[in-house]
Amino acid sequence: MKGDMTKGSPFKLIIRFLIPLLIGNTFQQLYNMADTVIVGNFVNKEALGAVGSTGNVMFLVIGTCLGLTNGFAVFTSQCFGAGDIKGCRKSVANGMLLSLIIAVIMTTSSLLAVDPILRLMNTPENLFPYAHDYLSVIFMGITCSIAYNLFSAFLRSAGDSVVPLFFLIFSAVLNIALDLLFIIVFKLGVKGAAIATDISQAISAILCWLYITKKVPALTPGKGDYRIDRRITRNQLHIGIPMSINFGITASGAMVMQSAINLFGDVAVEGFVAANKFHMLLTQGFMSMGQTMTTYTGQNYGCGDAERIKKGIKTSVAMMFVFSLAVGAAAVLLYPHIVPLFFDADADVEAMLPYAGTYLKICAVLYFPLACIFIFRNSIQGCNYALLPTCCGIMEFVGRGIVAFISMKLNSYDVAAACDGAAWVLAGLFGFFAWLYVSKQLTTKLKRSDKNEKVKN
Numbered sequence: 150m151k152g153d154m155t156k157g158s159p160f161k162l163i164i165r166f167l168i169p170l171l172i173g174n175t176f177q178q179l180y181n182m183a184d185t186v187i188v189g190n191f192v193n194k195e196a197l198g199a200v201g202s203t204g205n206v207m208f209l210v211i212g213t214c215l216g217l218t219n220g221f222a223v224f225t226s227q228c229f230g231a232g233d234i235k236g237c238r239k240s241v242a243n244g245m246l247l248s249l250i251i252a253v254i255m256t257t258s259s260l261l262a263v264d265p266i267l268r269l270m271n272t273p274e275n276l277f278p279y280a281h282d283y284l285s286v287i288f289m290g291i292t293c294s295i296a297y298n299l300f301s302a303f304l305r306s307a308g309d310s311v312v313p314l315f316f317l318i319f320s321a322v323l324n325i326a327l328d329l330l331f332i333i334v335f336k337l338g339v340k341g342a343a344i345a346t347d348i349s350q351a352i353s354a355i356l357c358w359l360y361i362t363k364k365v366p367a368l369t370p371g372k373g374d375y376r377i378d379r380r381i382t383r384n385q386l387h388i389g390i391p392m393s394i395n396f397g398i399t400a401s402g403a404m405v406m407q408s409a410i411n412l413f414g415d416v417a418v419e420g421f422v423a424a425n426k427f428h429m430l431l432t433q434g435f436m437s438m439g440q441t442m443t444t445y446t447g448q449n450y451g452c453g454d455a456e457r458i459k460k461g462i463k464t465s466v467a468m469m470f471v472f473s474l475a476v477g478a479a480a481v482l483l484y485p486h487i488v489p490l491f492f493d494a495d496a497d498v499e500a501m502l503p504y505a506g507t508y509l510k511i512c513a514v515l516y517f518p519l520a521c522i523f524i525f526r527n528s529i530q531g532c533n534y535a536l537l538p539t540c541c542g543i544m545e546f547v548g549r550g551i552v553a554f555i556s557m558k559l560n561s562y563d564v565a566a567a568c569d570g571a572a573w574v575l576a577g578l579f580g581f582f583a584w585l586y587v588s589k590q591l592t593t594k595l596k597r598s599d600k601n602e603k604v605k606n
Contacts, residue, residue, distance in 0.1 A: 152308020154445050155230055155452045159461040163441055163468070166310045170437035173314040176321050178430040182491075183325045184342050185426055189491045192279075192338050194419055197491060199272075199279030200339055201422025205407050206266055207287060209400035210259045214295050216396035218248055220389025222302035223447050223531060224381065225368070229307050230451025234367045236381075241303055242370035243381040247389075248299050252292040259288040270404055271411040273418065283339040290347030296354035300361060303368050305444050312360060316353045324349035391535040395526070395542035402549035406568035409553040413504075413562045416497070420504030421566070423491040427484060427505075428512055431476040432519065438465055439523030446531030455592040462528050462584065469520035477513035484509045508566040515570040518577030525580035529587050537583040544579045548572035 154162050189197035221244035228236035263284050272280055297320070301313040324345050331341025362369050410421050442465055449458045488505045489498045522545070526538045548571040556565035 152229070154308055154448045155454060155457070159445070159457065160464050163438075163445060163461060163464060166308065166444065167437055167441045169310040169314040170305075170440055171434055173310075173317040174433040174437050174440075175430065176314075176318050178426075178433055179321065182426050182430060183321075184328060184346070185422070186491055187325075187328045187332055188339060188342055189496075191332050194492055194496050195275050195415070196279045196339050198415060198419045198422055199276040200283050200342065201426065202270075202272065202276065202407055202411065202418055203267075203280050203284050203287075204422075204425070205400055205403040206270070206284060209266075209397060209404060210255060210288065211291065211294050212396035212400050213393045214248075214251055214255050214291060215298050216393035217251055217389040218244065218295055218299040219302050219443070220392040220530075221247065221299070221385040222306040223388045223392075223443060223533075224384045225303055226306035226444050226447030226531070227451035227533070229367065230448030232452075237307070237367050238370045239374050239378055240381055240385070241368050242374035242376075243378050244299060244303070244385060245370075246375065246377055247382065247385065248295050249292075252295050255295075256288060256291045259291065260285065263288070266404075270408045273411060273415060275415070276418070279339045283343050286340050286343030287346060290343075290350065293347050293351035293354055297350045297357060300354060300357040304357070304361065304365070305440060306447065307365065307368055308444060308448070309365075310441075310444075313357070316357050316360075319356070320349045320353035323352065387535055388530060388533065391539040392530060395539050398539070398542035398546045402546035402568075402572060405546075405553045406549050406565065409556045409565040409568065410562070412557065412560075413565070416500050417504045417562055419492075419496075420488070420501030421508055423488045423501065424484060424505035424508045426491070427487045428480065428509060431480055432516065434472050434476065435469065435516075435520045435523045438469055438520065439527035441465070442524055443527040443531045446528045450532050450595070453595045455588075455595050458528070458532065458591065459588055462524065465524050465528075466521070469524060470517055473516035473520050477516045480509045480513040480516075504562065504566075507563055508569075511567050511570045515573050518573040521577040522573060522580050525577075525584040529580075529583060532587060532591060534587055537587065541576050541580050541583065544576040545572040548575035 154166065185197055185201060188200050221240070225237055225240040225244070228234075228240055263281055267277060267280055267284070297316075301316065304310075304313050327345030327348055328342055331337045331345055335341060337344065411418055442462065445461050446458050449461070484505055485502060488502060492498055492501075522541065526541045530538050549568040552564060552568045552571040556562070556568070
């Protein structure tokens with residue numbers, strides 16, 4: 150089958166799947182950066198600080214939704230790896246119905262929570278109106294975001310990372326064009342940036358689903374498949390809920406860090422926001438490898454090949470070690486040239502650069518633990534373990550929370566900037582030992598599962 154990752158060289162398969170994901174995720178970050186650059190240059194620096202500082206709130210809400218939908222696709226990848234096409238179609242239909250319910254609940258609850266969350270995060274008063282307007286419009290489009298990411302995840306579960314790349318590039322280009330239209334021409338400010346995001350994701354979701362129905366019969370449900378299946382729901386929620394909780398825990402920790410950063414004033418916030426956008430661009434390789442390993446381990450778990458899973462993980466760790474050294478060097482060398490791009494000529498960039506540099510230099514030496522988090526956590530999820538990845542997220546939260554508390558007590562920006570690094574070290578170590586535990590159990594677990602399947606047949 151096209152997209153089958155259960156046969157052939159793990160290195161070649163991982164590279165082939167990873168590269169389109171990396172291009173797509175990098176492109177997504179570029180258009181997120183374009184959002185910020187356009188807002189910073191054509192609205193004002195307060196609007197930039199507000200949009201940037203809401204990133205963790207968006208990650209909390211939308212990331213929670215995406216954790217669920219990505220979890221639904223893990224079960225689809227296991228069905229695909231096992232050659233169960235009927236199961237794939239039922240899984241897609243069931244995931245769509247569950248996602249619709251989630252979208253309604255999350256849209257309503259998040260719109261009600263905008264003001265309390267911004268107050269809780271110590272959002273500076275001059276940034277508050279911009280942050281409120283931006284988040285409110287973004288949350289109105291949660292359904293669009295869920296739909297686009299759900300359909301992309303289903304395509305990846307069947308081993309196709311190329312087509313989602315095309316839709317992502319289309320979405321990015323459309324988003325930037327709409328940003329320029331709504332912000333420069335229609336003068337809608339931060340609301341215009343949010344509207345552009347919602348519209349571009351809605352159109353991409355529609356196109357992605359049309360492609361699935363026309364070109365991917367293995368993922369196209371029949372009329373009789375559109376019903377909530379108790380067994381599939383149990384399996385999808387078994388992975389989806391912990392993944393969702395993990396996103397939520399990670400985002401909560403990032404919000405704690407942002408709350409600590411906010412205490413050091415506008416200049417610190419704006420410098421940190423620009424640096425964090427650059428950091429997110431640099432680290433898309435880690436996220437892409439995580440997505441790759443979810444599909445790789447999911448399919449190989451579905452076909453019962455434990456040794457192949459272990460070989461793929463060793464390959465991915467070696468690749469990401471080299472990649473982490475490269476992006477760490479890029480972070481330190483390039484930030485003085487990248488950060489000024491986010492601001493207009495009147496902004497005091499020289500005052501912001503020390504805040505940006507402190508954060509990025511700390512991150513640069515700790516990128517490999519971050520890579521390990523994505524590799525081990527996503528691989529464990531693909532192997533149908535739910536609790537351990539959640540515990541990995543808890544470790545991240547604990548690391549950020551402790552260091553953020555210390556920074557507030559010491560009134561030290563340098564300590565606050567180390568929140569991410571501390572989280573990565575703690576969670577990366579936990580992920581490594583969790584994988585050692587899973588790898589010892591995996592062969593026995595898959596043999597037992599195969600034996601039970603044969604008894605049923």
